[in-house]
Amino acid sequence: MTPVILPIGDQGLLVRFGETLTDEANLAAVALASRVERAGIGGVVEVVPNLISVLLRYDPRAIGFERLAGEVRLLMAPAGEQVEDGVERSIEVVFDGEDLDELAEVTGLTRDAFIAAHNARPLRVLATGFAPGFIYCGMHPDALAVPRRQVVRRQVPAGTVLFAAGQTAVTSTPIPTGWHIIGRTGFRNFDPGANTPTTVVAGDRIQFEAVAL
Amino acid sequence: MTIRIVRAGPLTTIQDAGRPGQLRHGISASGPMDRTSFRRAGGWLGAASSAGIEFTQAGLSFLVEDEGVSCAFDGGDFTLKVDGVSQLWPTRVVLGPGSVVDILPGGAGNYGYIRFDREIDVPVVMGSRATSSIAGLGGFDGRALGKGDVLRFGAALAPGRAPHPHAAEVAAGPIRVTWGIHADGFDPAIRQRFVEESFVISNQIDRMGVRLTDRANVFAGAGILSLVSDAVVPGDVQILGDGTPIVLMRDHQPTGGYPRIATVVTADLDRLAQLRPGSEVRFEPITVAHAQELMR
Numbered sequence: 001m002t003p004v005i006l007p008i009g010d011q012g013l014l015v016r017f018g019e020t021l022t023d024e025a026n027l028a029a030v031a032l033a034s035r036v037e038r039a040g041i042g043g044v045v046e047v048v049p050n051l052i053s054v055l056l057r058y059d060p061r062a063i064g065f066e067r068l069a070g071e072v073r074l075l076m077a078p079a080g081e082q083v084e085d086g087v088e089r090s091i092e093v094v095f096d097g098e099d100l101d102e103l104a105e106v107t108g109l110t111r112d113a114f115i116a117a118h119n120a121r122p123l124r125v126l127a128t129g130f131a132p133g134f135i136y137c138g139m140h141p142d143a144l145a146v147p148r149r150q151v152v153r154r155q156v157p158a159g160t161v162l163f164a165a166g167q168t169a170v171t172s173t174p175i176p177t178g179w180h181i182i183g184r185t186g187f188r189n190f191d192p193g194a195n196t197p198t199t200v201v202a203g204d205r206i207q208f209e210a211v212a213l
Numbered sequence: 214m215t216i217r218i219v220r221a222g223p224l225t226t227i228q229d230a231g232r233p234g235q236l237r238h239g240i241s242a243s244g245p246m247d248r249t250s251f252r253r254a255g256g257w258l259g260a261a262s263s264a265g266i267e268f269t270q271a272g273l274s275f276l277v278e279d280e281g282v283s284c285a286f287d288g289g290d291f292t293l294k295v296d297g298v299s300q301l302w303p304t305r306v307v308l309g310p311g312s313v314v315d316i317l318p319g320g321a322g323n324y325g326y327i328r329f330d331r332e333i334d335v336p337v338v339m340g341s342r343a344t345s346s347i348a349g350l351g352g353f354d355g356r357a358l359g360k361g362d363v364l365r366f367g368a369a370l371a372p373g374r375a376p377h378p379h380a381a382e383v384a385a386g387p388i389r390v391t392w393g394i395h396a397d398g399f400d401p402a403i404r405q406r407f408v409e410e411s412f413v414i415s416n417q418i419d420r421m422g423v424r425l426t427d428r429a430n431v432f433a434g435a436g437i438l439s440l441v442s443d444a445v446v447p448g449d450v451q452i453l454g455d456g457t458p459i460v461l462m463r464d465h466q467p468t469g470g471y472p473r474i475a476t477v478v479t480a481d482l483d484r485l486a487q488l489r490p491g492s493e494v495r496f497e498p499i500t501v502a503h504a505q506e507l508m509r
Contacts, residue, residue: 008394009446009476010504016394021441048236048444050468055236055444060505129467130442132239132348173239173348190238192338192350198238 001025003032003076005069011060013068016053021165023139025052026126028077030203035075041068049202051127051136086125086203091170091187092211093161099149099180103163106146115210117144118182122205123168133172133190133198137206140166152178159185161208168208172198214280214331214366219313221359222271224419226344227333227352228326229264231463235339236444241465243343243351246324246420246486250288253381254328257285257305259373262332264342266358268325270489272316273358277308282366283330284308285378289322289487303378321383322487323418330372334365346420347464387497388481391504393450394443395472399435406431407474411493412458418490420464424457425494432456442470448477448485450496460485480507 001018008014015032017025033049036056043062048055058068095115104114123137130136145166155174156162162169162179169179172190189200200206218225228251231244245251245267255261266273272291286293287303294315295306302319316325335342335353344352353362396404410429417424427433433456445451449461451471460477461469475496477485488494 006394007391007501008444009448010391010478010501010508012444012446014394014443016443019441046234046236050443052441053443055446057233057446060508064505065501129237129239129444131467132350134239197235197240197339201237 001028003028005072007065008055011057013056013058013065013072014053015056015072018052021051021126021139026124026138029054031077032072032075033202035077036072039071039075041071043068048129049127050129085205086201088122088205088207089200090207090209091185092209093183093185094213095183095210096213097161097180097182097184099163100182103146103180103182107144118163118168119208119210122207125200125202125204125206126167127202128189128198128200131171131173131175132192133188133200134175135170135189135200135206136167137169138167140168142166146180148178149180152176153181156181157184158188161185214282215278216282216364216366217276217278218273218358218360218362218364219276220272220274221357221362222269222273223357224346225266225268225273225358226346226420227264227335227358228267228343229341231343232339232341232345232351236467238339239467240339240345240348240350241445241467242447242463243341243345243420244463245326246463247288247322247326247483249483250324250381251326251328254285254287254303254326257287257303257375257378258283258328258330259375260330260370261285261328262330262367262370264333264335265326265328266333268316268327270318270323272318272325274313274315277310277312277314278363279310281307281309282369283372285328286316286325287378287381288325289319291319291322291325292317301378303380305375305378321489323489324486329366331369332367334367345464347466384484387495388485389478389499389504389507390448390450390475390496391478391501392498393473393475395440396474398472399474403431403435404474408496408498411495414488414490414492414494416490420462422459422461422465423485423488424459427456427458430456432458437472439470440472442468445469446476448479448482449473450475450477462486478504478507480504
């Protein structure tokens with residue numbers, strides 16, 4: 001998995017680890033973002049880890065693309081380097097989503113067994129930022145991997161717990177989605193009035209816990 | 214000082230320099246669709262507050278309820294009347310209590326700006342007063358201004374020296390782009406046609422994106438697949454599954470999973486925002502270094 005460094009517009013640099021979402025690619029992206037941030041390269045104004053890539057926005061008056069690319073190459077972690085685990089969190093979920101029965105059927109489990117399998121171990125936060133406070137968590141074992149729905153729902157409310165493509169996601173604002181709805185939570189990862197509007201960051205670990213209504 | 218909105222076209226919003234740096238929280242930067250004109254309007258005042266009003270093609274009317282205020286107008290080409298008397302465009306005016314300002318559709322552009330000599334009294338959200346239409350935050354309760362809304366203002370700033378307002382030279386020619394993060398995933402013949410053919414600005418334009426009509430069917434049947442999502446920057450030209458090109462603008466989605474063939478250079482994004490539906494647009498690829506020179 002050789003990382004690719006390429007311009008994105010005239011004030012951005014993107015580092016992409018592969019073409020598909022794997023744990024390895026995601027770990028590499030999260031690790032690089034954290035290294036770049038700690039390095040404090042002059043002229044870099046924003047570092048954004050994504051699922052398998054990292055965006056660096058920079059001020060071209062302060063640093064050129066080629067020089068920045070050179071700095072980033074020097075910061076690439078050696079393959080297989082252990083990344084420090086983020087914060088451990090637990091999120092309580094009422095598992096009463098309208099797609100649960102369908103998911104149980106597709107995975108060949110009972111509803112309760114599906115929920116138990118879903119909560120069997122903590123998940124890593126793979127990325128944030130698809131929408132305000134939105135978090136992607138993964139990866140579930142292959143036995144639980146289910147593709148997205150054919151039909152997009154026009155809007156699901158904040159606090160919806162979504163499931164697709166081997167991942168679980170949590171919304172903090174109303175969004176349209178093609179993912180399956182498995183439950184809901186009172187947890188919100190977005191407060192526009194706070195100093196840090198979102199608290200969950202890529203690399204954190206989340207244990208989902210089933211609670212009654 | 215307060216003003217009351219008497220009539221507002223769709224998507225009339227409060228904007229300032231925006232809130233960059235919040236992508237990981239899922240918030241794009243917002244800010245004026247035409248930053249150059251927003252800055253110019255502020256320049257005509259000498260000392261302008263940070264936030265102003267962005268209005269759209271249909272224009273805006275408002276009543277100054279009490280006190281007076283200095284304000285300046287720029288962006289596109291609109292017809293401006295103060296108490297029924299026609300004014301130049303762009304311009305700077307001192308409005309007394311009871312003044313009625315009517316901004317009516319004009320000859321060119323989608324967006325115009327009013328800047329004031331005092332701050333609009335709305336909360337600063339995540340470091341900015343800009344309205345994010347996609348996240349529904351900032352500005353006036355996170356939404357567009359409408360009839361009956363009342364805007365309050367802070368104290369007047371000390372006046373500064375300012376040049377006499379004059380119209381900007383309108384640049385012409387193709388919209389320049391750098392190749393996008395997925396350009397290599399497109400067939401070379403499609404890339405070539407992307408820069409040879411012209412596209413048309415569709416009726417579907419808003420602060421999130423400008424949808425283009427692909428008359429020459431450059432992307433029809435291109436087999437567009439969705440990808441693992443990456444961060445988006447303003448100006449990214451994204452090709453939807455059905456082959457529709459969209460240029461993502463100031464209130465863009467923070468991440469995108471459709472391939473992006475190109476990114477409009479910063480120096481040309483304001484000009485693109487002002488192109489009216491029906492306008493033809495061509496794209497010309499340039500280097501990142503050239504694009505950065507154009508920003509100076």
